Amino acid sequence: MGHARIVTALLRANANVDAQKNDDSTPLIQASYFGRADIVEMLIDAGAKLDPRDADGTAFDNAWKQKHNACCELLKEAERHRAALAAHGLLDDDVEDEVEAGRDGEADGGDAAEVSTKMRRRRTTRRRRRWRRR
Numbered sequence: 001m002g003h004a005r006i007v008t009a010l011l012r013a014n015a016n017v018d019a020q021k022n023d024d025s026t027p028l029i030q031a032s033y034f035g036r037a038d039i040v041e042m043l044i045d046a047g048a049k050l051d052p053r054d055a056d057g058t059a060f061d062n063a064w065k066q067k068h069n070a071c072c073e074l075l076k077e078a079e080r081h082r083a084a085l086a087a088h089g090l091l092d093d094d095v096e097d098e099v100e101a102g103r104d105g106e107a108d109g110g111d112a113a114e115v116s117t118k119m120r121r122r123r124t125t126r127r128r129r130r131w132r133r134r
Contacts, residue, residue, distance in 0.1 A: 007039050017048040025054040032059040032075065035068035044078045 007027075011017070020026055028048040031039040033056070040059070044050075056062050063071035 003036065004038050007042055011042065011046050017043055017046045018052065020052065023054055026052045028059045029054050029062050032063035032068065032071045033066055035066060035071055037070035037074060040071045040074050044074060050075060050078060
């Protein structure tokens with residue numbers, strides 16, 4: 001439980017959710033590797049990118065290799081959510097172009113993750129502003 005409180009405090013302090021260590025891992029990759037679905041969810045909601053890779057792959061790859069099904073589901077749902085937003089035209093034009101590039105095979109699918117990241121960041125920023133007003 002202590003880790004979740006620390007992550008919450010760091011997110012409130014506007015910590016970089018995509019900070020990379022020397023081994024290229026990010027907080028999302030680490031949380032996925034260790035099966036911390038609660039922290040994975042917090043990081044996704046905070047706008048963490050889904051596509052960074054370390055030596056073992058993306059956050060999804062790490063969760064899959066360690067058989068952390070809850071983390072896999074959260075990560076796949078985030079990807080589906082981002083792709084659905086793009087499909088319904090609920091994204092900015094430049095972001096929609098990024099998703100289309102991923103669909104056309106010009107990218108490895110990470111662009112859809114980037115789209116959702118931008119949308120989640122906007123939503124998270126609004127939440128933080130409301131929270132600070134309290």
